[in-house]
Amino acid sequence: MTRTIVLSQTHFLSLPNNQPNSIELSNSFNEKGWLCLLKRCKNMEEFKQVHAHVLKWGILFDSFCMSNLVATCALTKWGSMDYACSIFNQIDEPCSFDYNTMIRGNVNKMKLEEALLLYVEMIEEGVEPDKFTYPFVLKACSLLGACDEGIQVHGHVFKMGFEGDVFVQNSLVNMYGKCGAINCARDVFDKIGEKSVASWSAIIGAYACVEMWHECLMLLGEMSNEGKCRVEESTLVNVLSACTHLGSPNLGKCIHGILLRNISELNVVVETSLIDMYVKCGCLEKGLRVFENMSEKNIFSYTVMISGLAIHGHGKEALKVFSEMVEEGFEPDHVVFVGVLSACSHAGLVDEGLQCFKTMQFEQKINPTVQHYGCMVDLLGRIGMLKEAYELIKSMSIKPNDVIWRSLLSACKVHLNLEIAEIAAENLFVLNQSNPGDYLVLANMYAKVQKWDDVAKIRKKMAEKSLVQTPGFSLIEAKRKVYKFVSQDRSIPQWNTIYDMIHQMEWQLKFEGYIPDTSQVLLDVDEEEKKERLKYHSQKLAIAFGLIHTSEGSPLRITRNLRMCSDCHTYTKYISMIYEREITIRDRHRFHHFKNGTCSCKDYW
DNA sequence: GCCTTATAGC
Known part of the structure; x- marks a missing residue:
C-alpha cells in the first residue's frame, strides 16, 4: 500500500x-x-x-x-x-543545467536580451552548453527577430556537434522562419533525418511567417504523404491561417474534417483559428456554430468572434457577445475594444460606440490607441458627424497617423464636405504617407463641385510625386483551387474566354443602366482608354471567371488585398442582380454581401 | 532532472 x-x-x-x-x-x-x-x-x-x-x-x-x-x-x-x-x-x-534554467526563465518572461547575455556569460565562464541550451537560446533569437545572432548560434550548434538533434533542428527552423529567412529554414528542415510533428509544424509556421500560403498547404500534403506522423492541432493552426488568407473556405473545411477525424476533443487555440477562418472566409454561420459549441473559451475566442461579426456588419450581435464575455468574468483588453468599436462603426451604432469608448477609458482604464481612434473617426464620419470626427482627432492624446486622416477623408467624400476634406488631405500630404487614392478622392470632390483649377493642381502634384499604387489582386476559389487575378491580367490560361465573358456581361450591364465611373481611373488617358482600363479590374476578372467556372446560382466568394473601388462596387451590385448570384467579397476592410442589386455595407465603406 | 510547433486588432 x-x-x-x-x-x-x-x-x-x-x-x-x-x-x-x-x-x-x-x-x-x-x-x-x-x-x-x-x-x-x-x-x-x-x-x-x-x-x-x-x-x-x-x-x-x-x-x-x-x-x-x-x-x-x-x-x-x-x-x-x-x-x-x-x-x-x-x-x-553553476552547471549547464543552471544556465539553461536561467535562460529559459528569461525567455518565458520575455527578457530576451538577458537570456542571450546569460548564454554569452556561460561561454565566457567556460561552462559547456549542451543540447538543451540551444532550443532556449534560439527561441530568444526568434522572438527578437535577431537573425544575425541566430546565424552565430547556428555556428555554435555545428561546432558543438548538435546539428543532428531534432529539438535543436526544429528550433533552428523556427528561428529562421520567424526572422523571415525562409530559405535557411527550408535548408535545415530538409536535413532533418527523422522529422517529428514539431518539425513539420515549425516549417509550416515558417512559411506562414513569410505569407507563402500555398507552400503551407503543399507541406501539409507532403507530411501526410510521408505518413510518418499524425497531425496535431499546432500543425493545423498555421494551415488554417493559410486558408484564411487565401479566402478558401473549402480548403478550411477540409482541415476542419482532418481535425475532427484525428483529434477527439479540439482545444481552444485550434477552435479559435477555425472560427477566424470561417468568419474571414465569409462563412459567418459556421464560425458561430463552432463558437457556440466550444467547451472552453478565452479572450482570443471572444475577440475573434466579435471582430468577425463586426466585419460582416452585425453590430448588435457583436455587442451581445461582448457582454457575454464580460458576464463570464473576462477582463476586456484593448484588442477586444478594437473589435467592439469597429462593430459599432460598421453597423452605424453611434450611441453604443460612443458609450463603449467611454467605458473603455473611464471604467476599464484603457488608454485609446490609434486603432480605437480610427474606429471612432469611422463611426462619426459614417453618419456625417464630420466636425465631431475632426474635433476628436484634434483631441487625441497620440499623434494621428495616415489611417486616421484617410478615414476622415473618405467620410468627407461620402458626405461631400470639401472644407474638412482639404484639412484631412493636407495632413496626409504632410505625413508623406499619402497614396494615389488620397489624391484621387480629393480630385473627385473638386470635380463634383466643378473646381477644375483645383482638380488640375492635384493632378499635377500626383504627377510630380510619381506615386506608385500597391498592385491590387483578387482571389477566387473554384474546383478546390485558388486563382489569383491582377488588373489587366492576360497571363492567365484561357484569358480570352474570361475577356469574352466580360464583353458579354458588358451588354447586360449597359441594358440595366450601369454607367462606368471613370473617375476611379488614375491614369492620365482619354475617356475611352479609361473605360477600357476599368473593365479589367482584378475583381471583375475574378467575377467573370467565377461565373464561367461555378454552377448557375451558386454563390461567389472573392478575397481582395485592397479596398474596393466604387466602380467595382456598383458593377458587382448589378451583376448580383442580373446573374442572380450572391457575391461575397472580402476587402482589406470588411465584407460586402451583394444580393439582388444591393450590398450589406449600405454603400458606406 | 530541463528542450521544439499554435490563436485576436483601424
Whole structure:
C-alpha cells in the first residue's frame, strides 16, 4: 500500500514557531524535505517565507537542490526572475543545467536580451552548453527577430556537434522562419533525418511567417504523404491561417474534417483559428456554430468572434457577445475594444460606440490607441458627424497617423464636405504617407463641385510625386483551387474566354443602366482608354471567371488585398442582380454581401 | 532532472 502525502508548506507555516533556533529541528527535516516544501509553494510570498526558514536554520543545500530552487523561481508562473537570479548567484559553480534554467526563465518572461547575455556569460565562464541550451537560446533569437545572432548560434550548434538533434533542428527552423529567412529554414528542415510533428509544424509556421500560403498547404500534403506522423492541432493552426488568407473556405473545411477525424476533443487555440477562418472566409454561420459549441473559451475566442461579426456588419450581435464575455468574468483588453468599436462603426451604432469608448477609458482604464481612434473617426464620419470626427482627432492624446486622416477623408467624400476634406488631405500630404487614392478622392470632390483649377493642381502634384499604387489582386476559389487575378491580367490560361465573358456581361450591364465611373481611373488617358482600363479590374476578372467556372446560382466568394473601388462596387451590385448570384467579397476592410442589386455595407465603406 | 510547433486588432 502506498500512502499519499497531503501535507503542504501551508501546514508547516500555520504551525506556531515554538522552537528556538535549533539544529535538531533542521535535522529532523532533511534538505529533500525542505526542497519538497519549497517546490510546492503557490506564490512568491510563501516561497520567500519558507526559504527564510531554510536560511535561518542554516540548512546546507547541495547543488542539486540549489538547481531545483532556481528552477522553481525561474519557471513557475508566479516565480520571480530576480529571486531566481539571487539564488543562482549563490551557486559556486553553476552547471549547464543552471544556465539553461536561467535562460529559459528569461525567455518565458520575455527578457530576451538577458537570456542571450546569460548564454554569452556561460561561454565566457567556460561552462559547456549542451543540447538543451540551444532550443532556449534560439527561441530568444526568434522572438527578437535577431537573425544575425541566430546565424552565430547556428555556428555554435555545428561546432558543438548538435546539428543532428531534432529539438535543436526544429528550433533552428523556427528561428529562421520567424526572422523571415525562409530559405535557411527550408535548408535545415530538409536535413532533418527523422522529422517529428514539431518539425513539420515549425516549417509550416515558417512559411506562414513569410505569407507563402500555398507552400503551407503543399507541406501539409507532403507530411501526410510521408505518413510518418499524425497531425496535431499546432500543425493545423498555421494551415488554417493559410486558408484564411487565401479566402478558401473549402480548403478550411477540409482541415476542419482532418481535425475532427484525428483529434477527439479540439482545444481552444485550434477552435479559435477555425472560427477566424470561417468568419474571414465569409462563412459567418459556421464560425458561430463552432463558437457556440466550444467547451472552453478565452479572450482570443471572444475577440475573434466579435471582430468577425463586426466585419460582416452585425453590430448588435457583436455587442451581445461582448457582454457575454464580460458576464463570464473576462477582463476586456484593448484588442477586444478594437473589435467592439469597429462593430459599432460598421453597423452605424453611434450611441453604443460612443458609450463603449467611454467605458473603455473611464471604467476599464484603457488608454485609446490609434486603432480605437480610427474606429471612432469611422463611426462619426459614417453618419456625417464630420466636425465631431475632426474635433476628436484634434483631441487625441497620440499623434494621428495616415489611417486616421484617410478615414476622415473618405467620410468627407461620402458626405461631400470639401472644407474638412482639404484639412484631412493636407495632413496626409504632410505625413508623406499619402497614396494615389488620397489624391484621387480629393480630385473627385473638386470635380463634383466643378473646381477644375483645383482638380488640375492635384493632378499635377500626383504627377510630380510619381506615386506608385500597391498592385491590387483578387482571389477566387473554384474546383478546390485558388486563382489569383491582377488588373489587366492576360497571363492567365484561357484569358480570352474570361475577356469574352466580360464583353458579354458588358451588354447586360449597359441594358440595366450601369454607367462606368471613370473617375476611379488614375491614369492620365482619354475617356475611352479609361473605360477600357476599368473593365479589367482584378475583381471583375475574378467575377467573370467565377461565373464561367461555378454552377448557375451558386454563390461567389472573392478575397481582395485592397479596398474596393466604387466602380467595382456598383458593377458587382448589378451583376448580383442580373446573374442572380450572391457575391461575397472580402476587402482589406470588411465584407460586402451583394444580393439582388444591393450590398450589406449600405454603400458606406 | 530541463528542450521544439499554435490563436485576436483601424
